[in-house]
Amino acid sequence: MKSSFRVFLAAFLALGLSWCGFVLAPVNQLGTARQAAVLNSSDVYPLQRTGEATLGLQIYRANGCAACHTEQVRQEGVTCDVVLTELGKNGAAIVNALVEIEDLMHKENPENEHIGVSSEKIYHKVSKTIADSISDKIAAAGGKSETHIIPFGVDIARGWGLRQSVAADFLYDTPIQLGSLRAGPDLANVGARLPDANWQLVHLYAPQALVKKSAMPPFRFLFEVRKVGNAPSPDALKFPQGFAPPAGSEVVPTPDAKQLAGYLLSLKTDAPLYEAPFTSVMTKP
């Protein structure tokens, strides 16, 4: 290349293209997002965090919690359970439909004929398309059925969340704290998993007291150890046996610690959304 202007032009073109793709387009698509409707309900999601939890996000940011914790659950896919709730009045038709469904399931998984069918007429772990045709056939025969959507994946099997994380979960988070390393467990749904405020505070003060083999550093600087005055503080932490501070002193969380715990408790991705549906009534098989 002879002129520096051509180099400039090449760089401008290449960077400009990716700028349009990865800055401008996401700002238009995601930056203008609004609250989404929760499936099968009139609620919207997500709700603004409370004041304490909003402040807690800043404590989370200041101490770099995202260096070790992610806030994103991955899923590998969904399966469906179809539950036959009502047989309807047309006995012959429903029997026909059930036979057809047996065929359908057999076609989907010929090796394991009985995999999906239990005595209560629940069709377990079928794909979404099969589930749809099963419920169609039952409806055509005059019966009624319910389809439960069950996301699966390693993160979900570990109990870290009910469904995958989606962009809508982070609508009100500034700065967004997705994290990129799991030196500690995922926190996307920690507020629903571990809803006890005292547990969260004790865990911040002395992680190894609650989780053996935890690699988390204690955040003692967020707490104050002091002599019990006339009456013990209502905020004082309640420790499990063997970890309590020496008699006559108590551990009291600073406002920072309370806000951080408030933020952790506010981390709940438990609403089914259009892009991440699930049915919460089912217990995992």
Add this chain to the structure above:
Amino acid sequence: MSPTETKNFSTSEVDASCRVPLLALFGGAALWLVAGLALSLVAIMTFHKPDMFADCPLLTYGRVQPAANDALLYGFCIPAALGVMLWIFARLSQTELCLPLMPIVAANLWHLGVLIGVVTILLGDSTGFAWLEFPRGSSVLLFAAFLLIAICAVATLGARKERELHPSYWFLLAALFWFPWIYSTANLFLLAHHPVRGAAQAVIGWWFSDNLIFVWLALVGVGTALYFLPKLAARPLHNEFLALFAFWTLILFGTWCGIPQGAPLPAWLPAASAVASSLLIVPLIAIAVIACKTVRGSAVSCKGGPLCYVKFGTAAFVLSGLMLIAEACPQISRVTEFTWFGAAQVQLQTLGFFTIVMCGAIYELLPRVMGFELPFPKFVRLQHWLFMLGIVLWAGSLAAGGVEQGMKLQNANTAFADSTTTALMFLRVGTTGLLLILLGSLLFAVNIFVITFKWKMALLKSVVAAIKAPLATESASASLRRDQGEVEP
């Protein structure tokens, strides 16, 4: 009569014109290299003994880790790169550095900005975005300093004698243009009064990190390697067209990488990133071919000298690029995402590739710029071995630990604690590597500071001599010098 058009500068004059700006940039950079690696070591100690800094908010892992990364990237990598870039520009243009005062001012502004930024992170006021943790004040300082240096570099480029641009110009010039764009975009969209909402922040953050850590470092590092490899190996650069091809494909595909495959985003974003990442193999192969063909058959044996540095650095770049491609492959990323593997790639890119190329380049150019030899030439070889061994141990164990940790995480029946304990073993080995790199960086800093000190002493002596000397001899020596200057070219 414009001096830049007619006057021919001797090589030593060109080198001498860079002296003060380069010392200002490299001196601070050497300090930050040591400081950044020391902070990294402090950070990793938390994994050896979790409650080590439980009462000290300044040294908590989540603050020290980003501070260490930023000290290395903004403190060492970028100023060292800018210094090397200025020298290459002056050398290729065969002209004295234009506006030499600007890079001196800029170097001080830059290092002040980094100092403010690192202290702010340690005090707990980082912005919370990766590679963008510095507060607004220091971002403004960095941005202004970069612009000053870019102006100086472009002015030097404009004064060049040979109109045809050497391949390493393309890479370096693009890098000068790159940083202001990505840095201002990231700051304006993420840290202004009304930042963008929600997940768009994450996308812009990833775009910025990728363009800074992968593309910017690649542009400067490869540009520097393309200048030094032929020079040090005493062979012509293999195929300018291939270099042009590598340049185009690198900037076209490299800019779209960096969005993790499992990200909670609309599917087109990670998909676009995966496609671009797989295409990244093209510039990587091109760069590897250029480097191999240029160096192969060279009669020069490197013996731990700058050529070894640049060769090792280029190999590390290709490897780090391959790791980036692996991370973008959905099947592999299912295992490696959220593990130490990503950190290994970043460490290989910043330390294994960029820092080593920069150290090699600085060791090569510094004796020329200063006009005398390095005070401890044996340190160069020792540092090369320390760095090489250290990086293999550090990045290697992080990568292996990451894969092992990912395998455990992928099995839902394995307790989570198992995955962290597994990684811990690898982190212990890695810490040894980090320690070796820290030792190597100390050798580097000693060389830089002793050479600066020697130069200052020589300067002081000449000033004292000038004061003591009678007027007549001074004017005589001045005329003598003028005569020599005219003879030299």
